[in-house]
Amino acid sequence: MVYLLNAGPEMVPFSLPAFVEPANWECLLDTFDDRRQRQLFEGGQAYPLAENSLAVFRLDAAGKTRPRP
Secondary structure, eight states: OEEEEEOSSSOEEEEOOOOSSSOEEEEEEESSOGGGTTOEEETTOEEEEOTTEEEEEEEOTTOOOOOOO
């Protein structure tokens, strides 16, 4: 699991971990934009976390790709 927290007043770009191949992260929660839930993001990719928000990701262990809604 990866937890991103931005308590500041501006958007912050976080780099998602890329320690496995392929590193696909599924967004489980984004308190600023619920449309991001269930979307996949690649490891090493910048994730723009909005001001005063939290995002939670889990590693897509099988490297499966799911369609983005």
